[in-house]
Amino acid sequence: MDWFGLIYKRDNPLRYGENPHQQAAIYRGGPAGIVNAVQSHGKEMSFNNYTDADAAWRAALDHSQPCVAIIKHANPCGVAIGSDIADAYTKAHACDPVSAFGGVIAANRTVTVAMATQISEVFTEVIIAPEYESAALDILMKKPSIRILTCPVTRISPLEIRPVSGGALVQETDLISAAGDDAKNWKQVTGAPVSSEVLADLQFAWRAVRAVKSNAILLAKNGAAVGIGMGQVNRVDSAKLAVDRAGDRVRNSVAASDAFFPFADGLEILTAAGVIAIVQPGGSVRDEEVIAAAERAGVAMFFTNTRHFSHA
Template identity: 65%
Template sequence: MSVHAADPSLYRDRDVVPVRRALVSVSDKSGLLELAGALAESGVEIVSTGSTAQTIRDAGYAVTGVESVTGFPESLDGRVKTLHPAVHAGLLADLRLESHEQQLADLGIAPFELVIVNLYPFVETVASGADAATVVENVDIGGPAMVRASAKNHPNVAIVVSPSSYAEVVEAVRAGGTTLELRKRLAAQAFAHTAAYDSAVASYFASDVVAAGGSAAADDADVEARSAFPTSLTIDAELADTLRYGENAHQRAALYTAPDAAGIAQATLLHGKAMSYNNYVDADAAVRAAFDFDEPAVAIIKHANPCGIAIAPSDAADPIASAHAAAHACDPLSAFGGVIAANRPVTVAMAETVKDIFTEVVVAPGFDPEALEILSRKKNIRLLTLPADFALADREVKQVSGGFLVQDADRFTGFDQTTWTLVAGEPADEQTLADLAFAWRASRSVKSNAILLANQGASVGVGMGQVNRVDSCHLAVDRAGDRAAGSVAASDAFFPFADGLQVLLDAGVRAVAQPGGSVRDDEVIAAATAAGVTMYFTGERHFFH
């Protein structure tokens, strides 16, 4: 029986641990020299490995090479550096126990109070398209061992895995030592870090195995699909903020951010109250809609559904202001209290319009200085800027009871109208084709069943989230009013009967884009032909639940 289990009363309290000796071994060297300088200034002995030690040494700071500690040279092209009792005993010794302290003294081993380690860039190496041999060499062995050992021994050792923690740790060192609360928090981050790392490695090897063969009975499509997804899924995210409440006041909520991501969770709040759960949901939906377009575009969202989407005409003097005006005109009533996303910086002209409309959130890549000043006069509006490297996610994860669903994000294809099939009426002219392409693209942001009416690059009526397509058609037409006549329509999925299409035809829609594929396509085509309306089959659908 170990002494730990036999007599826990032997533990000595160690809340604040002064830092006298640090082990530093990092692949990501951002902030390394500032860290080394601060440790040296505080009289901390720095033990380091390989290129990390050389970088510190070249900067003029004293550093002890790990080979001096182990009495064994780094070997096997750097595969073996820290895997040695002289290192790991210094990491794992529980100095709350006199017996451990005595054993270190007998062995002539000094303990570490601080460990700074980040791991080989495995994920980045895979993403770069490197060959298998290079990927394998970036599977870190010694790094995770040091991280886990230090995290296990957090009553005595502070483990740091991210440069973002350097400032807090340096402050603690200067103040006399790390607290137990800080060490526990860093240990939690460390275990999450190695868990995510191991998951990425496991996923790579599992995908490689499936891609190389898999089941002999599986067809090529099945093998390709299975090879695209890991055999296990780890959600790697850090707590960024606790929110006031969730969708409703009785629900607790928090925001977690994924590492190396650049989305709405990483947006900067320039003005206004803290974001709520619903603000984040709607802002994400708005950004998703606006950034589906290459042209200057604005989306206005209410309860995760668009009440207006528009792109700017090519000759607009102020494109983003023009796109906002057109989007707002679609459904001004619903836009009250909505969330606005623009895929270009907000201009003064757009700000002058928005300031007179009650709006919860405006999110954009940026704000012209005067536009920011204008909107900041409104106390209750939230102004967000997206990260400079903002990008829509390639994969989507949705929780279901007992598990998760994972899918590729709906990235549009089929916008080259030459791939569409004309099934009714005359070929559309250039402007009508452009409006159909806009409507078809914009329909992807509308909850199913989705019907979107558009004219001149702007939605004029949206029917969304209905349990049958006929109701969605009625809703889109009702919201469009007189604007339905002469508009074009897009349906996110096929018309199962002609009745939904007939609602659009009766309202005066001039052209329709829909996937096709219903067993009653002939009936639907006949209705469009009888009305003299142009209809294209796109060959794909855009369900959004």
């Protein structure tokens, strides 16, 4: 593709942009996506509401099971799958209840009364879902400040466009569809065979870490994130942050790293805290050092040969 062009039509001016001194507007470029979501309640959407809602929607749609993602400043402070959407919300909110205050919630299933009842007890900026039970809407609409969006589940755009000074970067969207995203293609490099429950948590963590800004470490247990280390400029600090956020829940959790461990130190922080299995891309020049550290700790480690950096 040597040339490409896109046409966007201004839909609405916004009160301001990312900050009050910046003018902004929302432009419509197609029939799908959150720009076309129907708002049935609440104040007008802000610039930051849109960016967080988009991140939350993507994170929820990354999973085929009932899933809820809670986003603050474009990073997940909770993401979980569950037996139903209310169960998924309970588990997602439990990841980091402090940060979930004032967050943006996305659900990939119809919002039920059971889920809405829980949300009614927490200040929430935005909720976005494909549908709502009528009684669930009644509950949510009692909260005057919450913005309620309905958005059909559609195919995620296959291309991402990122403006840069003097032009734009265009790339294929990371749809978690590479060969290494299938656990059948993972290579176990340390540890004994894991149980089906541990493998399921590793698969969940690997999909969930895609939504976390790099450097990213996500700890998971029972289909829910329990500690997330995001946006750090070294992997050691991401590991420390994830462990700190998890608290006692770190014991017997699994970890996903969006990129390889350049040294053993980040992995050693996880294993010392009680992580029992790790999934990561592999490919470091010090892989043998990292493998040796995992072997000493007696944990199972899998290489995916696929990376999920996220810098947007």
